[in-house]
Amino acid sequence: MSKTTGDVKKVVLAYSGGLDTSIILRWLQDTYGCEVVTFTADIGQGEELEPARKKAEMMGIKEIFIEDLTEEFVRDFVFPMFRANTLYEGTYLLGTSIARPLIGKRLVEIAQETGADAISHGATGKGNDQVRFELTAYALKPDVKVIAPWREWDLNSRASLIAYAEAHQIPVPKDKRGEAPYSMDANLLHISYEGKALEDPWAEPDDDMFRMTVNPEQAPDTPEYVEIDFEKGDAVAVNGERLSPGKLLRRLNEIGGRHGVGRVDLVENRFVGMKSRGVYETPGGTLLLAAHRAVESVTLDREALHLKDEIMPRYAKLIYNGFWFAPEREALQALIDKTQERVTGTARLRLYKGSAMVVGRKAPVSLYSMEHVTFEADDVYDQHDAEGFIKLNALRLRLGNA
Structure with a gap:
């Protein structure tokens, strides 16, 4: 042998x-x-x-x-x-x-x-x-x-x-x-469950399988609010307490987990070609994603934000397929990191029985202008300008259908 x-x-x-x-x-x-x-x-x-x-x-x-x-x-x-x-x-x-x-x-x-x-x-x-x-x-x-x-x-x-x-x-x-009824893989970001009893995509997983999150139906009847502070795109504090990256994610796991946040049941496409059913628990990551997008919403320029959303699926596929150290992932990372230079601020989330709803966002340097968006009288936006803006954007449509 x-x-x-x-x-x-x-x-x-x-x-x-x-x-x-x-x-x-x-x-x-x-x-x-x-x-x-x-x-x-x-x-x-x-x-x-x-x-x-x-x-x-x-x-x-x-x-x-x-x-x-x-x-x-x-x-x-x-x-x-x-x-x-x-x-x-x-x-x-x-x-x-x-x-x-x-x-x-x-x-x-x-x-x-x-x-x-x-x-x-x-x-x-x-x-x-x-x-x-x-x-x-x-x-x-x-x-x-x-x-x-x-x-x-x-x-x-x-x-x-x-x-x-x-x-x-x-x-x-x-x-x-x-x-074993399923295979399990755990780390600080999540727990995954696959195989055996979960291979039938129609079969609902047993609730006693989950380890990081309570059943949303058994979660507290009172909502909990959590605030997450970001500096240049990375979370640095929870409810005003600065924490190291590992301790911060652990804290968010605890908070999200007790409210049943972060359970996902999906069928995904493996890189090797087959479809696979997986069940995941990612409580802290679910809170991070919602909070980060909220802070970006008031700090990122529209086109920078849209560009990030356009390249994200490609970036996600590179990570899923194992190309973390590939030059194209590193190039995309450089672009993403450049956009994060202004992403500093705080998001407030309301957690209740499996949901995590953003209910507030603020930033020291915000692109959100109350003066411009108000429905009350203002002196900074001339609504007559919209007519020319619309006609210029309609020009190609009108010419194409003349």
Whole structure:
């Protein structure tokens, strides 16, 4: 079963400590006869990571990396994405997609630090994550070797995975022996649920599945107001309290979650070609999106705002498909960031039973002019000017239909 040992001497594995990646760890050792370095990232998934270290040590791993990347995740990936008001296919806030380039980047960096000649991940051959990890790796280290066990091995069922684990003395928790009702991926921005019981797009998900949000029907009967301050497009404070990016998103998750805000059930188009049903919880991100658009509404020039809206779907698709480190994404980011220089202000939201309604917005330098929009008498706008404006814009229509 072993490949030529010279093919790979050392590999860095994205390791969660769960059953699947523990099997991959042993499979890499057996199949490639190589040394394995494990990398476990804390991006706010809410799990204790020290057990991953103990499992790796138990399996003979000498180089173990466990890193808290929460602040970097929000500051350098989530916030830049939210400056564009990014939604994939009009609905998905890209919670899983935006985490993958950060993990892929650290895999490559750790490979360089440890002298590894390969990286490995546990993404399946049917999904988007394999593309995201590998496009990131190739962009940052073009000569990197990538090992994707799910595309190589013949462990194609739960039973075969468990049999492999038992044959190699890998502990199998009782709750992992049966088929999981769905797959779950969590980070500080969201939780995603896919597969198994959710594969039928007509089947409603069980309410006890959700972890970040209460059922909107069970949310408080009294609305809650929240104010979010922005500086140059990034959120900096909640209800007047300045917070780091990671702590700010965590605070918004708590506030939005208790009001049932941020649940989405959708069928999306995967990059590999198939449609997939996913259910997502993104409470803090939902509040951020609404608040950011509100502040932009009083600070951005009309054409700058419309241009952002036009390029956003392209930008969202690049992130969804794994092209975070592509030159076109970086070029679009430069344009987006330029528009954010004036996006400083505050939005006030009213949260109630699953909804987050903007009820106020203000900015120290605002383009909103009460003098111009009032229906009362004013001295700054001559309504007679509108006649010529309309006739000039109608000229081509009149000529075309003469």
